[in-house]
Amino acid sequence: MYSDNKLILHLISLMKQHGILRAVISPGSRHYPLIRSMEQDPDFTLYSVVDERSAAFFALGLIQQTGAPVAVCCTSGTSAINYGSAVVEAFYQGLPLVVLTADRLPELLNQKEEQMCLQKGVYDGFIRYQGQLTEVKNALSEWYCNRVINEAFLELDHHGRGPVHLNCPIESHHTDKFSTEKLPVVRRITRVDADADDYVWQRYASQLSGRKVLIVWGQAAPVDERLGQAVERFVEMFDCAILVDRLSNCRSSRAIKSAYLALRAMTIDQASELAPDIVITLFGNYTFNSGLKGYLSTLDNPFEVWDLGTSRVADPFRRLTTMFAAREAFFFERMCGFAGAKASGTYFNAWASVERNISEPQATFGEIYAVGQLVRKLPQHAKLHIANSLPIRMVHLFRSDPTITSFCNRGVNGIDGCMSTAVGYAAASAEPVYLVIGDLTFFYDMNALWNRHLSKSLRILLLNNEGGGVMHVPLSESQAPQLSRHVSAGHVTSAQGWVESLGFRYISARTAAECDAALDVLTSSEEPGPVLVEVFSVKEDDVRQFKAYLGGLNKITFGDKVRRRLKRELPKLFR
Ligand SMILES: Cc1ncc(C[n+]2csc(CCOP(=O)(O)OP(=O)(O)O)c2C)c(N)n1
Missing domain, CATH: 3.40.50.1220 (TPP-binding domain)
Structure with missing residues (x-):
């Protein structure tokens, strides 16, 4: 029977699926569930070598002879350190050595625990992949371990070959049960x-x-x-x-x-x-x-x-x-x-x-209205930069000309360089470059415009509703005054003085008519220099319109969700 420890079952199942069928084991207790599970599985060939240093070099010999990856497996503490020389050798010889070190739980490190030292990262610089596993207790940790074990085994022969390390916390080695008859076939990534x-x-x-x-x-x-x-x-x-x-x-x-x-x-x-x-x-x-x-x-x-x-x-x-x-x-x-x-x-x-069946929002004046109008008025083939965080969402509420190319710093969703990126793009472009940006993101990055490469073709739509709106979206409107203090950083600031000092044509808009007229200028091909349109709106109104529109799209009712859940969960209860 195999161990009941889910981490061990995952590890063994994936070792078999990735063709790691030889293991050199050094004696000890902490890795007992792993050893005993492998011992009773006829697919594995196991070798016993006491000294971990020698065990890992022995494994290198097996790899040289068979051409297949080989695992070494030891208990916690200095045993892991003793694999070091062979790991370095495997790294420079390009040999697929799988280092499996048992460990105590990471929370116990440096707490005067027995046979415990830092094992994570001990082979840094000489290892192709290093994974810290965790005990499998729920769906998240199960998915995590499955992914990390797959990642490790995939690195054994990815653009060349070499060693990988998985550090496995096994706390329950004395009390472990061995009642699992069949190894689960867990997900293999190829x-x-x-x-x-x-x-x-x-x-x-x-x-x-x-x-x-x-x-x-x-x-x-x-x-x-x-x-x-x-x-x-x-x-x-x-x-x-x-x-x-x-x-x-x-x-x-x-x-x-x-x-x-x-x-x-x-x-x-x-x-x-x-x-x-x-x-x-x-x-x-x-x-x-x-x-x-x-x-x-x-x-x-x-x-x-x-x-x-x-x-x-x-x-x-x-x-x-x-x-x-x-x-x-x-x-x-x-x-x-x-x-x-x-x-x-x-x-x-x-x-x-x-x-x-999806209709565009019928927004009254506010930032959604302004974004919709901009999207409609943009010329064909326009280059549109969109800032985080509500602007990139609001742009998606409207259909746009398919020839428009759009950009956003969506890699990490930062508000720190949206305008700088647009300014850089415009500096290398002969065509007009449009930017739609919220007020915090604008003032955060206002220094971007103080730039000797500022393009005459830069066209900015600044949505100023006096603070970050996106933080208000998940919360109730009654919390707005509190949020404005620190969470959404309320302010009363205009871009006018700053951009005019830099040679922009500045236009403000406080009504739908003013907004339409200003956007006509922004999208006109006649303008000789950079233009900024600042639309002033009320944050609470903007957020209300945004939530109402998205909420109105939902077709799946609460009852539907309950029925779906029951359909899913009930069979499990009667299994
Ligand atoms: C560098 C950085 N700091 C903080 C944040 C967190 N953050 C995300 S959106 C946002 C507010 C943006 O406000 P605004 O520019 O007015 O746009 P909107 O609220 O309409 O999205 C903040 C502070 C972030 N994404 N990046």
Whole structure:
């Protein structure tokens, strides 16, 4: 019987799936559940070497002879340190050594505990991957350990070979039970390299055939022509829809451009009808990330996720099975090479029908109104920079010309350099560059305009509602006065003096009519120098309109959610 310790079960299951079937064990107690579990599994060949230093060098010999990765496994304390020389040797010889060190719980470090020293990072500089595991106690820690173990084993032969280290806390080694008959088959993550054999690509293409394929396309600018063409062929051959946002800058005929809204606007029946079989992700920083995560987490069907253009594990939806370490366009081209007949487009049509029912906000004067008007008035092929945090959300409430290219510092969502980035872009561009930005973000980065490379073609829409609005969104309106003190940093400041001193044409707007007229100037091609339009609005009104619009989209009722939950949970109770 195997140990009941879920971390051990995960580790052993993944060792087997990744072909790590030899282990050199040095004696001790803390790693007892691991040793005993491996001992009774006939797939493993185990060796016993007392001295850890020698054990790890012994393992290097096994690797040299077999060509396969080999694990070394020891108890906590200085035993881990004794692996050091062989780890360094493995690093410089390029040998796939898997170092498994048992440890006490990290909380106990330096607390006068027995046989405990810092084991995390002890091989720094000489190890291809170092993972600190944790006890598996809930779904989050289970997912974390699964991911980290996969990451470690994938690094054994990623762009060359070498050693990896997993530090495993095992606190219950004396009391551990061994009643697990069958090893669970836990999720293995696979990497497919560009030079994989044809039969590998063909196998993946056949998995797509006849399935509902949901492509999730993240931030990508400038637009890659080769990718655009490859995707257009792909969407004809496979039944798919592409969830995008402004920052995707994706012009595919199968793009669901309002993914940010569509994910909120589906009915309970549509939610199950649209459940994908395979999710293909490319790029990152989706503005609809939380909506998509929420939606996918309600699905019971066993969909899997493939991530393109990467060899590093990123698993936001917790269903990643395959990474394709090749250019995104290359993946789509390869899949088309093995495609059968053209697909029907049914899946796209189902998503499109959700999107068709979404109307734009009918906003009264305020920042949503101003953003909507700007989006409508922007010329074709405009370059639009959008600041965090409400501006990037508000832009998504409106349909825009597909030739517009959009940018936002969405990698880490900072407000610290949105304007500086736009100023830098404009400095290298001959065309007008537009920026829509909130007041805190503007004043934070106002120094960006004091720049000798300031472009005459810079056009800024400043949404001034006297403080950060986004922090008000999740809370009730009654808390607004309190929030304005420190959380949203209320202020009464105008940009006028500053931008006029820098040679901008400055226009303020306090009504819808003033706003329309000012935006006509902002988007005019006649203006000889930089222009800034400052729209003054009332934060509470802006936040109310924003919440009311998004709230009005929701079609799934509380009752629907309860029924869905019961349908999911009840069978578990009677199992
Ligand atoms: C460098 C940095 N500091 C703080 C934050 C936290 N933060 C996110 S949005 C925001 C307020 C932005 O206010 P404003 O520019 O008025 O735009 P809006 O509230 O309309 O999004 C703050 C402080 C951040 N994202 N980045």
